[in-house]
Amino acid sequence: MDKTVWWKAGAYAGLTVATPSDTATVTLEIDASSPIELGSTVWVLPKLDGKTTSMALSVNGVPGGNATFGTIDEQNGFYVAPSIMPPGGMVVLMATTRTEPALSGSVALTFKAAAVGARPPGVPEQVAAIRLLEQTTFGPTSAEIARLRRMGALPWLQEQFALRASAAPSGSHPDTVRRNWYQNMVNGQDQLRQRMIFALSQIFVAPSGPDPYGDGIQSWLATLSNNAFGSYKTLLLNMTLNLATAGQRGAAGKPAAVLHEEHAREVMESFAVGPVMLNQDGTVRLDRNGAPIPTDDEAIVAELAQALAGCTYLGDGAGKGDNPGATTILNGVRLPADLDAAIDMLFKHPNVPPFVATCLIRHFVTSKPSRGYVRRVAEAFAFGMGGQGERGDLKATLMAVLTDPEARNDSITPRLEMVAVEDAGYADFSQV
Numbered sequence: 001m002d003k004t005v006w007w008k009a010g011a012y013a014g015l016t017v018a019t020p021s022d023t024a025t026v027t028l029e030i031d032a033s034s035p036i037e038l039g040s041t042v043w044v045l046p047k048l049d050g051k052t053t054s055m056a057l058s059v060n061g062v063p064g065g066n067a068t069f070g071t072i073d074e075q076n077g078f079y080v081a082p083s084i085m086p087p088g089g090m091v092v093l094m095a096t097t098r099t100e101p102a103l104s105g106s107v108a109l110t111f112k113a114a115a116v117g118a119r120p121p122g123v124p125e126q127v128a129a130i131r132l133l134e135q136t137t138f139g140p141t142s143a144e145i146a147r148l149r150r151m152g153a154l155p156w157l158q159e160q161f162a163l164r165a166s167a168a169p170s171g172s173h174p175d176t177v178r179r180n181w182y183q184n185m186v187n188g189q190d191q192l193r194q195r196m197i198f199a200l201s202q203i204f205v206a207p208s209g210p211d212p213y214g215d216g217i218q219s220w221l222a223t224l225s226n227n228a229f230g231s232y233k234t235l236l237l238n239m240t241l242n243l244a245t246a247g248q249r250g251a252a253g254k255p256a257a258v259l260h261e262e263h264a265r266e267v268m269e270s271f272a273v274g275p276v277m278l279n280q281d282g283t284v285r286l287d288r289n290g291a292p293i294p295t296d297d298e299a300i301v302a303e304l305a306q307a308l309a310g311c312t313y314l315g316d317g318a319g320k321g322d323n324p325g326a327t328t329i330l331n332g333v334r335l336p337a338d339l340d341a342a343i344d345m346l347f348k349h350p351n352v353p354p355f356v357a358t359c360l361i362r363h364f365v366t367s368k369p370s371r372g373y374v375r376r377v378a379e380a381f382a383f384g385m386g387g388q389g390e391r392g393d394l395k396a397t398l399m400a401v402l403t404d405p406e407a408r409n410d411s412i413t414p415r416l417e418m419v420a421v422e423d424a425g426y427a428d429f430s431q432v
Contacts, residue, residue, distance in 0.1 A: 282374035
């Protein structure tokens with residue numbers, strides 16, 4: 001039967017535990033009561049029959065929570081409320097024992113707006129606006145800081161997502177295209193898109209071979225721009241075809257088989273799954289000897305190379321690849337011969353969400369994200385914002401990166417610096 005137990009939380013609040021009356025009882029001891037302020041922290045202490053016990057904690061059924069519902073830290077025992085009112089204005093915290101039979105208890109929390117001036121010390125409105133602009137643009141201006149403060153963070157982000165993309169950089173020589181790209185970074189109104197293009201360019205790295213023409217890097221940048229807030233699967237396919245052509249053009253003299261295997265390894269390890277197996281929180285999976293588990297081997301690379309053999313880039317979103325039957329197994333799935341099917345298999349690999357999440361967090365926010373931060377962003381990639389979307393939605397993934405409590409914590413230093421290049425008169429961008 002259901003029974004209700006109570007715990008002290010400054011004031012008393014109720015916790016309903018679904019457990020038979022002759023078994024142990026799960027309780028939570030917290031230091032606040034509803035309604036709690038948005039963005040505030042609540043300490044949570046799960047107990048089993050009155051004894052502090054390590055338990056699995058979730059928010060609205062999401063282990064560890066997420067940016068939409070707030071996050072809960074099992075190791076340190078605290079819940080951080082979302083900065084934006086969640087759907088329905090309420091969330092449910094749940095504690096579940098790690099032993100069988102599992103016992104659990106849940107409590108509903110409601111929210112209220114943070115009081116004026118209630119931001120944490122050292123994070124005034126001005127600093128918070130500057131911090132967001134440092135993460136999402138190539139440098140805040142006084143006018144944009146004031147504008148962001150008037151609009152609020154969420155409307156400003158939605159406006160940036162909706163802005164028309166800057167004209168694609170063009171030129172007859174690669175250096176000319178790059179200079180025009182830098183101009184877009186500095187002067188484009190679509191600053192968030194420009195930052196995302198730069199972030200994705202660190203994943204889908206263009207080969208730097210001796211190509212004297214500008215059309216290769218021009219189509220590469222256009223593909224990044226067109227898919228910056230779209231589907232990662234579409235971007236993966238387009239960039240696989242794009243870079244296949246660029247790589248073949250810039251590698252004269254190499255045998256075709258070598259080119260195909262090099263490109264196959266790059267597609268797997270750089271574009272999709274990374275070199276080693278990952279947990280959803282970005283930590284490396286280890287075998288029984290404590291060694292990292294690789295995502296591929298020579299046989300897998302060779303078979304994927306066959307699937308990519310004959311790739312011809314025909315423009316953004318168009319291309320072909322033909323290959324006789326392939327048979328190798330990757331992560332329990334038979335590697336298909338068809339290029340589209342091979343890309344679909346890579347896209348569905350469990351490594352892709354934490355791999356992309358870690359890359360984007362490191363570019364936009366911090367080089368050392370917590371495991372919970374990576375997991376929350378990986379969930380947004382896998383299931384959409386709040387679990388209501390499609391896998392690989394880059395807009396939802398980026399929104400999760402930027403609205404997570406860790407991103408809005410002023411103690412984290414922005415990752416990107418812009419340094420003037422005096423001799424060229426343009427900007428050079430480097431990770432710090």
